[in-house]
Amino acid sequence: MTHPKRITLVSGLRAGVAALALLAAAPGPAEASPDGATWSPAASERLVKLPPHMLKKAVDRDFQASGLAVAIGDAGTRITAKSQTLRDLRDAATRADGDLRLELQHQFLAEKQVYIQMVGERLELRARQAETRKVLYERLLEKLRLHGAADDPVTADLVARQEAARQRFDRSVDAVDMQVFGGEFAPQSRYGAEYAKNQAAMDRLLTAIEAHPMNQRPMLDGEEVTREDYLRQLVADAEAERALVAQEEQLLGYMAKLVALDAMALAENLAAAEGGGEVVDGGAEPSLAANVDLFVDNEAF
Amino acid sequence: MTIPKSLKSLAGGGLLGVLLVSAPVAGAEAGSLENLERERAILVTTLCAPDLTPDERQKKVAQSKHRLVDLERMVIRDKSLHGQNTPVVRRAFANYDLTFLIHAAVENERDIVDHWLDSLGLSTDGLMNARVGRRY
Numbered sequence: 099m100t101h102p103k104r105i106t107l108v109s110g111l112r113a114g115v116a117a118l119a120l121l122a123a124a125p126g127p128a129e130a131s132p133d134g135a136t137w138s139p140a141a142s143e144r145l146v147k148l149p150p151h152m153l154k155k156a157v158d159r160d161f162q163a164s165g166l167a168v169a170i171g172d173a174g175t176r177i178t179a180k181s182q183t184l185r186d187l188r189d190a191a192t193r194a195d196g197d198l199r200l201e202l203q204h205q206f207l208a209e210k211q212v213y214i215q216m217v218g219e220r221l222e223l224r225a226r227q228a229e230t231r232k233v234l235y236e237r238l239l240e241k242l243r244l245h246g247a248a249d250d251p252v253t254a255d256l257v258a259r260q261e262a263a264r265q266r267f268d269r270s271v272d273a274v275d276m277q278v279f280g281g282e283f284a285p286q287s288r289y290g291a292e293y294a295k296n297q298a299a300m301d302r303l304l305t306a307i308e309a310h311p312m313n314q315r316p317m318l319d320g321e322e323v324t325r326e327d328y329l330r331q332l333v334a335d336a337e338a339e340r341a342l343v344a345q346e347e348q349l350l351g352y353m354a355k356l357v358a359l360d361a362m363a364l365a366e367n368l369a370a371a372e373g374g375g376e377v378v379d380g381g382a383e384p385s386l387a388a389n390v391d392l393f394v395d396n397e398a399f
Numbered sequence: 400m401t402i403p404k405s406l407k408s409l410a411g412g413g414l415l416g417v418l419l420v421s422a423p424v425a426g427a428e429a430g431s432l433e434n435l436e437r438e439r440a441i442l443v444t445t446l447c448a449p450d451l452t453p454d455e456r457q458k459k460v461a462q463s464k465h466r467l468v469d470l471e472r473m474v475i476r477d478k479s480l481h482g483q484n485t486p487v488v489r490r491a492f493a494n495y496d497l498t499f500l501i502h503a504a505v506e507n508e509r510d511i512v513d514h515w516l517d518s519l520g521l522s523t524d525g526l527m528n529a530r531v532g533r534r535y
Contacts, residue, residue: 253484259492260481267475267499270506277505278468289469 135169135223137161137230141237146245150316150328157234166227173220180213203364210357217350225343232336239329431477432491435470439500442467446512464501464511471499494518 139160145153161167187209191202279286286294307313316328323331442463445456474480480488496503496518504514516522 250484252489253482256484256489256492257482263492263495263499264475266495266506267471267502270502271472274468274502274505278464278501287465287469289473293472 134165135226137164137166137227139164139230139234141234141241143241146238146241149313150325151314152312153238153329154332157231161227161231166223166230170220170223170227173216173223177213177216177220180209180216184209184213200364200368207357207361207364210360211354214350214354214357218347221343221347221350225340225347228336228339228343232333232340235329235333235336239326239333242326242329431470431473432480432487435467435474435498436491438463438466438470442500442511443515446515460511467501471502475499 137160139157145156148156184206187202187206191199191206194202275286275290279290315322316325317323318328318331442460445451445459445463448456451459474491491498496507496514500511500515500518503518504511507514509517
């Protein structure tokens with residue numbers, strides 16, 4: 099007679115095998131989560147104007163404050179706890195014998211299945227983060243290009259004229275000061291005097307700003323790069339993160355497959371132990387020749 | 400490590416400072432170019448006014464000149480005009496000698512009136528050779 103508990107165990111394992119096979123076959127693309135695990139950063143003008151290294155920090159801070167970051171953190175904590183549970187179950191199963199060992203092996207596989215689901219969900223969240231980050235940096239890069247480029251030939255011509263005018267103007271400032279304000283009875287205007295004073299103060303401030311460590315140009319591999327280059331690197335980093343997540347999904351798929359195989363092996367062993375899976379053996383084929391005597395001898399009659 | 404609130408607000412203030420420096424001040428862009436053009440029109444009117452005595456004209460021109468020097472400098476330093484593709488700004492920078500009349504006159508070592516008339520294409524010879532007639 100088969101034990102009812104064992105029936106449950108075997109059917110549970112078979113169901114687990116099917117579920118794991120599905121998980122292994124199709125890790126699945128990221129879907130919109132209804133759990134509030136979202137992050138919707140805006141490619142604002144403020145971000146475009148920030149110094150590059152502060153830009154990344156601002157984006158990181160924005161992410162840390164999002165529901166997506168909280169969900170990733172929570173999932174990480176739960177995965178860590180689940181890893182410990184798996185280690186404990188494995189150790190316990192190694193030490194146990196008989197039915198208890200079987201029960202623990204079953205639990206171990208079931209917990210592995212949960213672990214794989216949890217890691218899969220976290221990978222999906224990480225992929226979402228990488229994708230959002232990539233899109234954000236690409237939008238910022240586009241805005242930066244729009245800022246930097248002269249919009250049209252007319253504007254470009256105007257900017258060139260303004261620059262030429264500024265240079266020409268600067269050359270005549272001293273002469274105008276001498277001629278218009280040079281006289282004893284014509285002191286410099288209030289605007290001129292205040293402007294000069296403020297300009298001197300601004301020059302000092304600009305020097306301090308230039309030398310400030312937070313205002314250094316972005317560096318990549320020890321080399322100074324432009325803001326655009328830096329943003330392009332951030333896009334590439336986000337792309338790399340996405341590729342790594344995809345690889346980890348593949349890794350998880352293999353883990354799921356292995357768990358499925360373990361589950362099948364355990365189910366097979368269990369069925370063998372119960373005898374339910376054995377073919378009924380009728381013993382050796384009865385030989386007619388050996389039984390001829392039963393027909394020749396008529397002693398019973 | 401938690402950042403004190405006061406430090407956060409200071410950092411926020413720094414960012415605000417960055418924005419203030421990079422963004423034009425709304426009040427300052429309320430027409431530095433228009434002010435310059437108005438003052439220049441007053442100067443030209445003074446130069447051409449037939450009812451002023453030479454002394455009165457000289458005094459008024461001197462006052463106007465001082466104001467114009469400042470206004471021209473305000474315009475050339477006005478960052479809000481940089482790349483502002485409007486007809487007024489385009490016209491102003493298309494003709495430096497008329498827009499920055501005082502600086503251009505000093506640069507060319509000419510009197511303001513002469514420089515202004517010359518920039519408009521009016522020379523003494525041209526005026527002397529001109530004749531009154533109907534334009535068809």
